[in-house]
Amino acid sequence: MMYIYKGVCILLCILAVTGRVTGQQRVAAVRLGGSVTDEQGRPVVGANIVAYDTGRKPHGTVADATGRFVFDCPAGASEFRVRMLGYREQVVKLVAGKTSYDVRLAESSENVDNVVVTGYVDKKKESYTGATHVIRREEIENMVHTNVLNIIQLRTPGFEIFDDIANGSDPNKIPDMVLRGRSSFIEGDQTNVPLFILDGTEVDISYVFDMPSDDIESISVLKDAAATSFYGSKAANGVVVITTRPTQAGRLQVSYTGNFQISVPDLSDYRLLDAHEKLEYERQAGVYGDFSGSSSSDVERQKQYYERLERANAGVNTDWKRMALRTGFNHIHNLMLSGGSQDFRYNVSGSYNSTTGVMEKSDKEVASLRINLTYGDMNKLFFQNITSLSRNASDDVPYGSFSDYVKLNPYDRPYNADGSLNNDLAFYAANPLYEKSLSSYIKSRSGSFIDTFRIRWTILSSLRVEASFSYTQTKSEGETFYSPLSKRFYDKDAAKRGSFDVSNGTTNTLSGNAFVVFNKAWGRDNANLLSFTAGVNIESTQSESHSFSALGVLSDKLEHPSMATGFAESSHPGGGEDRSRMLGCYVNANYIWGNRYFADVSFRYEGSSKFGDDNKYAPFGALGLGWNIHKERFMQGTAVSLLKLRASIGYVGNAGFSSYQAQLAYQYSSDLVYNGGIGAVPISMVNPRLKWERSLKRNFGVDFGFWNDRVNGSADVYYDTTNDLVMTIAKPDHIGFSNAKENLGKIRNSGVELSLRGNVLRRRDSNLNLYLNMSHNRNRIVEISDYLKNKNKENEENAASSLPAAFYEEGESMTALKVMRSAGINPTNGREVFIRRDGQLTYEYDYREKQVVGDTTPKVQGSFGFSFSWRAFDLSVSFAYRLGATVYNQTLATKVEGTDPTANADRRVFYDRWKSPGDRALYKNIASRETTPPTDRFVAAEYALEGSSLKLSYSLPDSFCRRLHLRRIRVAASTGDLFNISTIRRERGLDYPFARVFQASLTVNL
């Protein structure tokens, strides 16, 4: 709602500036009264009533608990305004002699938003030329989610979080994501992650991951070059702008939200063998020989078999995969206070989130406090200060991964009859419950402090200056302890068992930003507007870390590094320090002609300490054009309420690379101690010709709305090219370094996005809204270096694993899947027959014969859902879908074929593998233990539907609330990640299982 509020202020400002108070009847100072109600007739408590006198001084009051107000309307005022967050502002014309006004405010929630928050200057949506997607507070409230990224993914077409099959719903794992496809080769982490801006301050993705969603007012996702002027060098992967709840004048308002979640491990994708099946599989795979041998080892094996069979017959069927799991209970509380006078307002919010993961010993606890203070008048001098403090404590699983449990055999008992751990598992497997019983831990703690101070000074009616200054500090600590009793120290001296790894780090960022805005409107109805913005921004980041490792903890009970007897041999303290700076200036001009045609031009010039001496500064620019067709005379009176065409093109950059890659720098190191002095060597080969990596982004879009925006949406087509890709290029070693950074390579992302919303049913008691998001992205490598080509070869040659290796090839997608084609299993011998590129059949696998069979990125993906309200009930449902991805089924490759018969496996191993000549089986000979190389037998197109969120809420009747002296009480029951239907049957959550979430929530407003 903040953008609405801001937009209103800007509009007000513009209107006020031009001083168009004409022809209205003037009245003398008079006492006015009345009431403010919403459309249902309920009082709107805390609504602002304001009128301006001829000196433009505001006079006003606030509606009381019954929605009533009385105030002295100044002489010279011809109207007064009623404002309340979440409602459309109402301008009430004064009628001479009338002193009582009953004002009805319409809720603004179903409006097409009229402001785009860019994090710097808010843009009128009507004249904004960029592609953007806004998620509003109401949408966030109606969803069940585990973190903010989840929300963005479900609501934004083109924002993709990769399905993490390995880490499931690990509460401490930040997922990987892209916006509109990968634009950079993966060299290190996070080169494809969008930029996150919180209230104008750049924040780390981990902050967003942990932040409470109750604090969020809106999320704007800026996808194209129009974001250039503000975030030029960092905007290559898109920008996500998050705005927190605004301050609000009026008496103290208190609201509390509590969410109580139960998360239950979702093991429905696992179909493991039971004790009898497993034993039979082992027998058929030849683990026990052919039962005819009589040597002592044969007899021994047969004895083992019958002993296990006896156990299975006796009913032992251990479900190992459940042994490390539990039901997680999460509770999330948020308490928000707001209020203040017209001049001084505040909003304070405190949150606490405690999450217990579904695997034992994995927990997360986040506490945060945010204080937003504003002072002054937006139209004169205005100050704002937002302070956020947060603390995060998380514990990770120190006893191995979920897969250790999955592979154990069901005919083994976890505990002996006397309750002690059974350490005599079949095939000498280690009992993972042992490690779990130790006191090992992996802890991390982090804290952050963000302070943003903004000042806005309206010098002249058409000219204002804004500046902001922010300071961010993040501290993190990590401590890993492995008990001396752990099996990992099995082969070490007793004195060197047990270890501590301790690290800590601090990052400080200071950034400042100042700009001037000039607006000039003229013509009839002020239909022409020129707005001009110019500014500078500056940023300095410094980070520091320390670490050490210690060995030799003599007891399982000694859980502090000071108990370690020494450091690892020849180790020394670790850590590092890094600094970088950035400086930029920008201009932006926006011209609107006749409210119909508009143009947006931005230019930015920016320098970074990370770039080469010769190319320290880089220019970025963007041009946007738009046409409000619905404002044309010929469209008047039609059903079309909004039809806007917009196009933008521009350059954005990517500075997510390490410092010092382009200037000769020396690094001192404790490894270079020489005869009492410390030495330094050049860090890397310098490329003085290195240029900024830049993306050329082109976007064409249309926004539309029919029947008063009851059906509305937008569609975008984009075509982005990343040029001068900064890549590591192999060099002949004799230059002293095996590689150097060069600008080489080119990637193209093109695609379509569609977002549709419809208010299909609007009755007195009921309301039904539908939404649909859809996106399609096509990624192509246009050009790559020899280095990467060689890397492909290396990857493929070394691909001993059964999973396809990543490869990069010109003309293919970065996520293309390349495997050898297969003709299936030969029924006579159970062996796989491959098809070579020339079509010939062979038993021999050859990586050179691999072919591209598809792309692991879905062809189309998105989400859809509805929200339905009936009287005091609200029901909202969202689904996510992925269509047409080509997926390599890892379960088939590792759990059905390529299995080790001593470990538990997927049921298909037993039922679908070839057993005897003549079997027309899908999978190889059951006795074969060889690893199956990547083949298209395990490749399939995936069509998946996820039930992401379902929420039913109920607002208690007003009469009841009033009796409790509360303004509003709302209760809700919901569930998240309810189901996952896929055309591919594979195990999901390999190292950490997925979980279903059931939630009950309570919201109380005071």
Place this chain on the structure above:
Amino acid sequence: MKKSIIPFFASLLSLGFVSCDFLDIDTPGIVNKDKMFENEQGFIDAMNGVYASLADGDLYGEQLSFGFVDEIAQLYYNDYEASETVLNRTYDLKYRDEDVRAKVDVVWSQAYNVIASVNSVLDNAAGRDFAILPRIRGEALAIRAFVHFDLLRLFAPNIGRGDEKAIPYVEHFSIDPVRRGTVREVYAHIVGDLTEAYDLLRQAEPAAGRTPEELYVTQYAAAALLARVSNWGGDRETAEHYALEALKGGFAFIREEQVKNLFMGYTAQTECIWGLHAPKIYLDVRSRLYPTRLTETFNMVRDNYQTIFRVSSFTSVNNDYRYQAYFTRTKWEHSVVTLTKLYDKNYDEEQTVPSGRTPGINLIRLPELCYILAESVYDRDPAAALDYLNWVVTARGLLPLEAGDIDTSEKFRDELINEITKEFWGEGQIFFTNKRFWLAMEGVNGKRHPASDETYILPLPESENSEGIN
């Protein structure tokens, strides 16, 4: 209104231009080049970096001393595993095997990495004027020549095939590749750099803090290196001249009994002309030459070591102290002879250095000068050559050789090679000596490595074949 805008923009723009320096920053531990070389200390630190990098295990800290280059000199064997381990493939000179080649490639890339560091010092020394700079330049030039010389000896044929392509001689810190020079061209560059280094160091002011002297390239070290290089190049006169120049450094032999304590992983006292400080070398020595149990990476001394040392001729007055200083017989699963020449158990356990000693690696020592001199004068004056050889031989506790022992050039050569083998075991000189004389080597398990390019010329890394530079 307009008036108020103009000064505002003016100040914005000026902020923009003034702030160019704002982006020039550095962090502790990382220093940009202008700041690095703004004073003498920067050059000293950069040279410390060079010396310390030379002492790294990938170069003289292991591979080019007791590691790879001694393994291919057929001094060791390993029978821990019957299968073909990397070490066994190394003994068998399978340079093109994937794993062995990786070891060769690392030597190449680390050597050129040090050369790049040296070149960075030299490039930045140009145009600056500090009192210590002539000395720094001298040291840097000598090291550049020294490292190139060992690469030449590993990756190129001998000087006799001087017109064949050898290695690139890199003289600047630059991203641009350098063409491979011929053997003779590279030799000329090496001699040129060493001569310039010698002149600079001879004239340089003594520098404070460069003690002990043997840890840095001195004029005597430069002269000794010139003697080594000229001797390899067949330039007898120059070799003799510079060997004699080097002798003026006052180096002296340790006598007999003390030979037992001469090495032990320390620089060789008064015999060391140039060595490197390497306080952690004991870790690699221990794992490679003297582990606590048999491993597949353990270099066990071949059983012909007694033949080489002519143990059967030992008497109470003819006793090679090197033999006692070098080897220890240990009994594990079977009897194993370990090379303990470079290991001091006391230092490993107590981390205390005996007074006056420096843990480190010897790069060039006095005996080599004697061998070079003997070789240089042999054709002209065999008696003088005998004296030079006996200078070493008697210092090691043996009876002097007689004229009859070296009366033919073959006998002289065999005697010389036997002496060099005994003296430099574990110091990386034996392979180069065998290669210089182009001799077949007796491999382990009855293999014989003929004197051929396959035996003596290591393949260049694949990376050198890319980009069409050669």
